Amino acid sequence: MKAQERRGLVHWAITHPVGTITISLGICVVGLALGTNLAVDLLPKIIYPQVRASVTYPGVDPEVMEQTVTKPLETRLATTENAILITSESSEGRSGVDLHFSYGTNVDFALRDASTKLDQARGALPRDVDPPVIFKFDPSQIPVLQFAVSSPTRDEAWLKRWCEDALAKQLLTVEGVASVDVAGGLDREIQVVVDPERLRSYGLTVSELLSRIQEENVDISGGRVSSATREVLTKTKGKFRSVADIERVRIPLRSGGEVALTDIARILDTHRDNRVYVRLNGKPAVQVAISKQPDANTVAVVDGCNRVLARLHAEGFFPPDVTSQVVEDQAFYVRAAVSGVGNAALVGGALAMVVVFLFLRSLRRTVIIGLAIPLSILGCLALMGVSGMTLNLMSLGGLALGIGMLVDNAIVMLENIDRHQRRGEDALEATHQGAAEVASAVAASTLTNLAAVVPFLLISGLAALIFRELLLTISFAILVSLLVALTLVPMLSGQLFR
Structure with missing residues (x-):
């Protein structure tokens, strides 16, 4: 040539x-x-074109939820731009509305628009409902690590409070962690159990009793106090800090005078009704679920959390009678999948070289x-x-x-x-x-x-x-x-x- x-x-x-x-x-x-x-994950990043708004209203009948919460939400959220389908469901104390969009829609923009509509709908909701929550469906928010915390000597209320107030803060410092959710255990609840006969004998209603308790449980600003050299802000401390503070509440009567709250009701320091039960090897426990940020590496996040847990155990952060045990680890499946596919690729390359040698000698x-x-x-x-x-x-x-x-x-x-x-x-x-x-x-x-x-x-x-x-x-x-x-x-x- x-x-x-x-x-x-x-x-x-x-x-x-x-x-x-x-x-x-x-x-x-x-x-x-x-x-x-390259980030290592189990599946590609998939965000479904769907947004969900949910509202919690404890103890309310499903039909009442539909009339007072679900329908006002549907009316406002139906005007969200580019929404092609809206579905809803109502159950005891819970309402959910799902907005569906076409594939290819910018879900972040749709979420902002739906959030605006949800803010507009708040005025039509009952006053004592929990704040509405809105989020997009993102499979990457599935917990990447779940472990159980248990103790043979401490009660479930202490375990949950310790996990929420102490352990969760340590895990949130790991790079790539988006949230730490605690499930199971018991939540402390102060109950005011009213005696209907005594309440009626004093000419009071439950709403009057509730309003009085809410009025007493408030910190009020006292304004500024100035001197020649300094100025300080003041406030009156009215928030309840113990059961004794609630017992000292007095209820004004319509006929004049007052009656002690303890004369018409019993104050119980107990726990909220448990709806989620967590058991580890048949014993009560608390579950801690860790979710990663959308762009974070699953394996790196799980490894970081495991290192933090090991360090906390070594440093004595965990009490001697408190133990933790991993129950689900997404990094294990990711490593297994990556290893399997990687090994298959190596074997395929080796076989290709063998075939070349056999034919070309x-x-x-x-x-x-x-x-x-x-x-x-x-x-x-x-x-x-x-x-x-x-x-x-x-x-x-x-x-x-x-x-x-x-x-x-x-x-x-x-x-x-x-x-x-x-x-x-x-x-x-x-x-x-x-x-x-x-x-x-x-x-x-x-x-x-x-x-x-x-x-x-x-x-x-x-x-x-x-x-x-x-x-x-x-x-x-x-x-x-x-x-x-x-x-x-x-x-x-x-x-x-x-």
Whole structure:
């Protein structure tokens, strides 16, 4: 082949081995840097186009909840922009309204709009309902670590209070932790048990009794007190700080005079009715669930929380009679999935090299394929890092499927070069000739495979959210395999057989 005809990427790579090796090493460095920083998760980041608003109104009948809470919420939230469906449910003391949007809708914008509508609906809700809560459906908010805290000597109320007030604060310091939720145990509750007969004998009603207790349980600002040198703010402390403070409340009578609260009611220092029961090996316990931030690494968050728990045990933060035991660890499943797919990819690459050796009967040509596979994988990881993807079942599955495509182009290029070199031609000349003959065919076949994948990237809906990273990984693998087959493979073929 004449020098004037040696144009294009293939011939440049053959005649510039140092430049080709330098570029390959650069791809390796970038691939390692971006690949090691890829977040590891079980599944791709999927945010359903759905927003939910919920309101709690303890002790209220479902029909009353529907009339007083659910319907006002539906009326306001139905005007949310781009909402295509609204559903609701009412149960005892709880109401929920779900807003559904088309796939592709900016859920964050929809959440802000729905929050505005929810604020407008608050005026139509009963005064004593709990504040409404609104959130978007995000599978990444599923707890990544759950563990139980138990003690053979301490009661459930103390365990829950200690987990909420002390342990949760320590775990929130771990990078990537979004929330720490405590379930089970007992919540302290001060009950005022009214005697109906005595209440009626004094001519009082329950609402009057409730209003008086609420009025007494208030801290009131006392204004400023100034002197020549300083100025201080004052307040009257009216908040109840003990059961004795509640017992000292006096109720004014309509006929004049007052009556002690203890004369018409009993004050009980007890616990709220338990709706959630947590048991560890049949014994009462408290569950602590840790959720990560949307962009955080599941494995890193779980490892960080485990390190904090180990440090707290070692430093004596946990009382001697309090123990913790992990009951669910998402990082375990992520590691198992990543390890399984990674091992499958390694076995696939090794088998591809064995097949090349059996057909070409050349250890040096097998080494070329062996170098092409990791370079292609690192190039693919670099593109995944630039695209903001994560290592999960879908992307690793695409990488494993792409390994076969990674070696297809390299084998075609290598076999044709080998055919020319076995004829006794000069190694470099045979490399130029063999690479030139199949370069266009390799490029055409690769682009044909890519063209077959591209339409699937244009689909919408839930399938697009789930399979997008799988398809992108396959597309990256196809592109990188073409680049390696047109550069590294012919360059090594020419240099190793000179």
